[in-house]
Amino acid sequence: MKGFREVAPGKKSLKKDYVAIMMWFMGRAIQAAAAADKAVRNEFAGLPDGFTFALSVMPRGPHMIVGKDKMGSIRYWGWEPEGKRINLMMKIKNIEAAILLFTFQEGTATAAARDRLIVDGEVAHACAIVRILDIVEVYLLPKILARLAVKRYPDWSLRRRYLGRAVVYLRTVFGF
Amino acid sequence: MHMAECNEFISPVKINSGNKALEHIPCELDALDARKPLVIAERGAAAKYRIDVLIEAFKDSGITIGIFDEVPPLPSLLLIKELFGIYRDRGFDAIIAMGGGSAADTAKVLNIAVSGRPEDIDRCVGEDLIEKHLKPLIIVPGLSGTGYEMSRYAFFDSRSYASPFLVPHLAVIDPRTAIPEDVLTTSASTLLGLTHAVEAYISYGKNLLARAYAYAAIQLTIENLVKVIANPEDSKGCVALANAQALAGCTFSNVKAGIAHGLGNAVAKEMGLPPGVCMGVLLPYILEKRMSECSHDLGELFLPLAGFDTYAETANELRPKRAVDIIHDLIGDLARATGGSVPQSLKDAQVPRQVLPEIARRADYVGLDMEGAVSVLEGAWRGR
Amino acid sequence: MDVPGYYEFCSRVRIISGHNALEKIPEALTRLTAVKPMIVTDKGVVGAGLIDAVLGAIGNSVSVGALAEDVPPDSDLRVVNNLAKTYLERGCDSIIAVGGGSVMDTAKGINIVVSERACDLMEFSGANSLKRPLRPLIAIPTTAGTGSEVTAVAVIKDHDKHLKMLFVSNFLLPDVSVVDSRMTSTLPPAVTAATGMDALSHAVEAYTCLAKNPLSDAHAMAAIRLISDNLLKVTRNPGEMDGRLSMANAATLAGIAFGNSMVGMVHTIGHSVGSICGVPHGVCMAILLPYGLLYNRHKNGHLTAELLFSLAGPDVYANTPRERRTDEVIERIRKMNHDLRDATNGRHPRFFKEVLDREGRQMVPKEKLQGIAKTALSDGSIFYNPEDLDYGDFLTVLEAAWDGEPLPGNLK
Numbered sequence: 017m018k019g020f021r022e023v024a025p026g027k028k029s030l031k032k033d034y035v036a037i038m039m040w041f042m043g044r045a046i047q048a049a050a051a052a053d054k055a056v057r058n059e060f061a062g063l064p065d066g067f068t069f070a071l072s073v074m075p076r077g078p079h080m081i082v083g084k085d086k087m088g089s090i091r092y093w094g095w096e097p098e099g100k101r102i103n104l105m106m107k108i109k110n111i112e113a114a115i116l117l118f119t120f121q122e123g124t125a126t127a128a129a130r131d132r133l134i135v136d137g138e139v140a141h142a143c144a145i146v147r148i149l150d151i152v153e154v155y156l157l158p159k160i161l162a163r164l165a166v167k168r169y170p171d172w173s174l175r176r177r178y179l180g181r182a183v184v185y186l187r188t189v190f191g192f
Numbered sequence: 193m194h195m196a197e198c199n200e201f202i203s204p205v206k207i208n209s210g211n212k213a214l215e216h217i218p219c220e221l222d223a224l225d226a227r228k229p230l231v232i233a234e235r236g237a238a239a240k241y242r243i244d245v246l247i248e249a250f251k252d253s254g255i256t257i258g259i260f261d262e263v264p265p266l267p268s269l270l271l272i273k274e275l276f277g278i279y280r281d282r283g284f285d286a287i288i289a290m291g292g293g294s295a296a297d298t299a300k301v302l303n304i305a306v307s308g309r310p311e312d313i314d315r316c317v318g319e320d321l322i323e324k325h326l327k328p329l330i331i332v333p334g335l336s337g338t339g340y341e342m343s344r345y346a347f348f349d350s351r352s353y354a355s356p357f358l359v360p361h362l363a364v365i366d367p368r369t370a371i372p373e374d375v376l377t378t379s380a381s382t383l384l385g386l387t388h389a390v391e392a393y394i395s396y397g398k399n400l401l402a403r404a405y406a407y408a409a410i411q412l413t414i415e416n417l418v419k420v421i422a423n424p425e426d427s428k429g430c431v432a433l434a435n436a437q438a439l440a441g442c443t444f445s446n447v448k449a450g451i452a453h454g455l456g457n458a459v460a461k462e463m464g465l466p467p468g469v470c471m472g473v474l475l476p477y478i479l480e481k482r483m484s485e486c487s488h489d490l491g492e493l494f495l496p497l498a499g500f501d502t503y504a505e506t507a508n509e510l511r512p513k514r515a516v517d518i519i520h521d522l523i524g525d526l527a528r529a530t531g532g533s534v535p536q537s538l539k540d541a542q543v544p545r546q547v548l549p550e551i552a553r554r555a556d557y558v559g560l561d562m563e564g565a566v567s568v569l570e571g572a573w574r575g576r
Numbered sequence: 577m578d579v580p581g582y583y584e585f586c587s588r589v590r591i592i593s594g595h596n597a598l599e600k601i602p603e604a605l606t607r608l609t610a611v612k613p614m615i616v617t618d619k620g621v622v623g624a625g626l627i628d629a630v631l632g633a634i635g636n637s638v639s640v641g642a643l644a645e646d647v648p649p650d651s652d653l654r655v656v657n658n659l660a661k662t663y664l665e666r667g668c669d670s671i672i673a674v675g676g677g678s679v680m681d682t683a684k685g686i687n688i689v690v691s692e693r694a695c696d697l698m699e700f701s702g703a704n705s706l707k708r709p710l711r712p713l714i715a716i717p718t719t720a721g722t723g724s725e726v727t728a729v730a731v732i733k734d735h736d737k738h739l740k741m742l743f744v745s746n747f748l749l750p751d752v753s754v755v756d757s758r759m760t761s762t763l764p765p766a767v768t769a770a771t772g773m774d775a776l777s778h779a780v781e782a783y784t785c786l787a788k789n790p791l792s793d794a795h796a797m798a799a800i801r802l803i804s805d806n807l808l809k810v811t812r813n814p815g816e817m818d819g820r821l822s823m824a825n826a827a828t829l830a831g832i833a834f835g836n837s838m839v840g841m842v843h844t845i846g847h848s849v850g851s852i853c854g855v856p857h858g859v860c861m862a863i864l865l866p867y868g869l870l871y872n873r874h875k876n877g878h879l880t881a882e883l884l885f886s887l888a889g890p891d892v893y894a895n896t897p898r899e900r901r902t903d904e905v906i907e908r909i910r911k912m913n914h915d916l917r918d919a920t921n922g923r924h925p926r927f928f929k930e931v932l933d934r935e936g937r938q939m940v941p942k943e944k945l946q947g948i949a950k951t952a953l954s955d956g957s958i959f960y961n962p963e964d965l966d967y968g969d970f971l972t973v974l975e976a977a978w979d980g981e982p983l984p985g986n987l988k
């Protein structure tokens with residue numbers, strides 16, 4: 017019929033790559049912060065054994081998977097959710113919403129208020145994870161960006177702000 | 193305890209509005225259990241632009257979309273038949289109407305056919321003859337439709353359909369697609385909505401839900417219409433205006449048409465003018481006519497028109513007149529902003545004075561006698 | 577009017593409201609092509625004669641398939657499954673839910689089970705797990721109120737597994753909500769006061785928290801106006817039917833508002849007080865509302881100020897200097913609690929230390945506040961609050977709300 021066609025819209029490879037890289041950093045930073053920061057450790061301690069959570073972009077990634085290993089340490093498990101038992105999924109509805117989040121145009125709270133996320137799992141766990149993400153963002157980002165990402169920029173001690181940050185950065189980059 | 197009538201309200205449409213709203217559509221389709229939408233759009237450059245934006249928004253979703261972008265301004269049932277064949281044969285399970293006007297009406301009528309049987313489009317002509325939920329229908333309105341897109345009405349090939357099941361499941365207002373195509377149509381569809389909202393506010397004051405929707409529609413219109421006409425690049429204003437139109441449409445589905453609607457339609461039909469423009473021009477004069485019987489509701493109307501502060505600072509007895517003044521001013525500002533495309537008076541609209549009684553006679557409305565209608569038309573003819 | 581960067585709004589319930597709205601039920605059922613409804617309710621509602629009123633209004637035109645009056649005060653998975661079984665065995669094709677929050681949640685749960693023939697309700701928990709419309713559900717609220725007759729959420733507790741299942745889907749919205757003044761006319765003053773403040777907290781938080789939008793704002797403002805004009809009136813004079821209808825309408829409007837714009841810290845803390853100490857939800861809301869507004873003041877005080885218009889009327893609004901309006905709103909809400917306490921002969925509490933059970937024992941002992949603060953950390957409504965709260969902040973607010981003291985000035 018004239019005027020009719022079917023279109024399979026393509027991909028957004030560049031944006032997906034950007035988000036994938038940001039998630040990689042974030043995952044490793046969570047692992048680092050769990051080792052270096054007491055508040056993050058405490059939050060994870062309140063979560064069940066073997067707890068694993070995934071931050072994912074719908075419909076097919078990228079993903080960030082973080083969880084507790086058998087010893088209770090927090091590990092960044094990579095970007096492949098296949099074959100893993102995931103307790104909590106925080107799904108970002110589409111790649112554009114993920115871009116808004118990872119370019120700090122919408123902080124976590126704004127993204128939640130704007131229905132950009134779906135939480136699959138227990139809400140109590142989601143609350144803990146969001147608090148962890150907030151702390152990690154404060155570690156990772158310069159103040160000017162962190163203030164966009166979190167609701168309340170915390171008042172940390174000098175030690176935590178400088179030494180803690182340095183440790184988290186080192187651990188993130190070198191993966192230990 | 194008085195045995196007053198019950199109030200009823202339903203607004204079945206979900207509204208998604210704002211930045212990156214289009215990108216949420218794949219998720220919404222999934223929530224409606226749909227996987228393959230058919231996009232329906234009018235022919236023309238504006239529609240093509242919007243479709244390009246939609247295709248971009250669907251990237252990474254993994255969804256294949258069908259596109260038909262040749263809907264003419266006055267489509268026929270033959271088109272429905274052809275689209276029905278495509279929908280069925282290609283396995284579509286949802287319809288997305290891009291833009292308003294004939295695309296939206298086509299989409300609604302097609303949805304009747306694909307949700308039941310093709311014969312339903314004959315059987316369901318008229319009021320409330322559709323019996324059950326239809327298949328998913330999403331509308332992505334522009335700013336220059338008819339103003340009925342969000343409502344329970346569909347007008348197709350001189351047929352009228354009315355049913356709550358015709359209301360789209362979802363309206364997606366996105367700054368990239370809520371753009372004003374031309375000042376006259378944008379003004380017309382907004383004024384149509386404003387008229388409906390104002391008449392609902394006055395005549396259905398006890399229907400609190402209709403009032404809530406009307407309140408938002410009226411306030412958003414007053415704050416944004418002239419602004420957007422003067423500066424079509426103001427995307428925040430455009431989104432706000434699209435919201436106003438959508439909410440007015442939701443209101444209208446729940447109330448009977450008022451005097452301005454009926455008289456305005458009659459003028460429009462007589463003169464071949466956009467109905468919304470005629471309604472808008474007549475509206476303040478009708479409100480003036482009804483001042484004594486509706487002064488309380490007119491006073492309340494002043495709230496969405498003027499905002500909390502001005503309302504609070506204005507003496508109670510002055511509010512009704514000030515409300516009408518704001519609407520007069522709106523039409524005046526619009527006339528200036530559109531360089532006269534929107535007329536300030538029926539005289540400016542080239543309506544011959546001698547046809548006014550005939551228009552009054554032919555018009556379909558309740559609540560005003562012939563004499564009253566003629567005097568309203570005369571007032572609107574003379575202007576301020 | 578502020579249009580946010582992005583928002584979503586959905587309220588597709590057909591709402592019928594009036595002094596004789598119940599009489600529209602037969603027509604509502606016909607329109608939904610339903611002929612054999614199951615009535616789901618609780619013993620309190622039956623005892624108040626409300627089911628008789630519903631049955632009387634329905635008349636002989638509808639044949640009721642089953643009448644289930646065993647819904648407990650807290651929704652229970654076992655009850656949901658049992659009643660779903662009854663629904664299917666009796667060949668029912670629709671549900672009429674008559675009651676408050678727990679009845680509504682139970683009815684929504686039953687509707688999932690019977691519509692999806694679910695063996696395990698848990699499968700459908702979470703957001704967007706339902707993909708198609710459920711069977712017809714008519715909701716008749718008997719409080720004014722929780723607003724759950726117009727929300728897309730249900731909470732069902734699995735007491736065996738100590739789990740709270742949350743269901744979120746627009747398909748959970750009832751098809752019809754029947755708001756009839758007769759359904760709340762027998763509410764005792766203390767319950768009237770508490771449920772009315774619950775509705776107020778919904779409207780206020782919807783207007784002042786992060787997910788607000790033009791439609792929810794319009795609904796919220798209308799609700800607040802009705803509540804401020806009518807709550808005290810119907811608490812003092814329970815038989816005032818126009819007032820009862822206004823309050824019922826307000827609760828529905830507020831329900832639509834918060835159903836779409838969510839709530840904030842007042843609910844975060846209130847839920848925890850409710851779950852640990854068993855305090856009725858509305859009472860928690862009433863006590864915490866002024867504190868929530870005060871705590872968030874630096875972030876959303878300008879929005880709170882706008883509430884004065886609906887709370888006190890245009891004259892007070894105009895005569896209150898702009899910079900005083902926020903505080904005036906908070907004062908007025910505190911005063912509402914005081915007035916309601918008088919109107920209920922001391923039953924409606926102003927602070928947590930005043931909350932007493934039937935035997936006159938304190939329901940919120942000061943020692944429990946730390947546990948409540950800890951629990952509050954797990955409540956998702958905090959996402960929508962404009963300001964963050966950690967354990968210390970929760971405790972500070974709770975301590976102040978316990979004995980009615982102001983919040984310390986150095987918060988944040």
